[in-house]
Amino acid sequence: QKEVEQDPGPLSVPEGAIVSLNCTYSNSAFQYFMWYRQYSRKGPELLMYTYSSGNKEDGRFTAQVDKSSKYISLFIRDSQPSDSATYLCAMSVSGGGADGLTFGKGTHLIIQP
Amino acid sequence: NAGVTQTPKFQVLKTGQSMTLQCAQDMNHNSMYWYRQDPGMGLRLIYYSASEGTTDKGEVPNGYNVSRLNKREFSLRLESAAPSQTSVYFCASSEAVGARETQYFGPGTRLLVL
Numbered sequence: 001q002k003e004v005e006q007d008p009g010p011l012s013v014p015e016g017a018i019v020s021l022n023c024t025y026s027n028s029a030f031q032y033f034m035w036y037r038q039y040s041r042k043g044p045e046l047l048m049y050t051y052s053s054g055n056k057e058d059g060r061f062t063a064q065v066d067k068s069s070k071y072i073s074l075f076i077r078d079s080q081p082s083d084s085a086t087y088l089c090a091m092s093v094s095g096g097g098a099d100g101l102t103f104g105k106g107t108h109l110i111i112q113p
Numbered sequence: 114n115a116g117v118t119q120t121p122k123f124q125v126l127k128t129g130q131s132m133t134l135q136c137a138q139d140m141n142h143n144s145m146y147w148y149r150q151d152p153g154m155g156l157r158l159i160y161y162s163a164s165e166g167t168t169d170k171g172e173v174p175n176g177y178n179v180s181r182l183n184k185r186e187f188s189l190r191l192e193s194a195a196p197s198q199t200s201v202y203f204c205a206s207s208e209a210v211g212a213r214e215t216q217y218f219g220p221g222t223r224l225l226v227l
Contacts, residue, residue: 008153032213043117043203043218044156051213088156092214100146100158100171101216 003027006089006104014112019076023089023104026070030091030102033065035074038086038106047087048074079111115139117219119204125225126194134189134222136204144207145187146171146216147179149200156203162187194226 006023013019021035031052036044048063050056050072056063062075072091076083086108090101120135138145147159158171162181176198178190187206191198201223207216 004155006155036218041221043205043220045218046215049213049215090156100148100161101156103156105153105155 003102004089004091004104007107008105010108010110012110012112013079015079015081017079017111019074019079019083019109019111021074021076021087021089021107021109023072023091024070025072025091025102027091027093027102028067028070029093032092032094033063033072034090034092034101035061035063036088036090036103038088040085044088081111081113084109084111117204117206117217119202119219119222121222122220123223123225125227126191127227128195130194131190131192132194132224133191134202134204134224135186136188136219137186138204138206138217138219139185140206140208140217141184142206142208142217143184144209144214145181146205146207147177147187147189148203148205149173150203150221151200159189159202191224194224196226198224199226200224 004025033050035048037047038044053067060077064073086106088106089104117138145162148156150156160179162168204219205216
């Protein structure tokens with residue numbers, strides 16, 4: 001079993017819809033949880049950062065962490081065609097360093113105009 | 114402020130050839146990383162450097178060497194390239210603000226080994 005599981009998609013939704021992206025993980029020691037967005041042929045860019053359990057909201061984006069279920073989510077409200085990208089979840093025990101980040105495979109999201 | 118830059122953008126090698134991937138950051142970060150990204154595998158850590166002169170192996174270090182030349186630059190070397198090293202390579206640097214560490218990625222180097 002992989003440490004981090006993420007459905008690769010593609011996930012196709014109409015513009016304006018609410019998008020839900022998810023990851024599950026097996027390592028209970030993970031404490032830092034991130035979502036990265038990666039456009040085609042570009043490097044990943046940090047979108048959301050959460051420590052431990054709880055919710056975090058930033059504009060149209062909401063990140064949720066449920067450590068008891070080992071489950072994290074990213075919600076995108078009022079989705080736009082510019083949100084079309086691959087979304088990678090990432091997590092870490094210590095925040096970085098020699099542990100680096102453990103990434104999911106990424107979910108390819110398509111927002112249809 | 115260019116962030117993290119990588120050269121070359123694209124490279125084709127024959128099996129057994131060597132090459133060095135270059136990475137530089139202008140954000141005065143201490144930590145730098147090399148990842149590879151493969152279809153169906155996600156991003157995997159190759160090597161990490163906490164500061165100038167120090168390096169540590171990541172998840173998939175075999176077949177690679179690294180050099181942290183100074184605070185700005187972190188290079189990745191393939192001594193004898195193999196087809197299994199065909200991948201997209203990303204360099205990253207990070208800053209820590211309290212307990213939070215944010216990694217910033219470069220645009221990547223696409224490597225094809227024939």
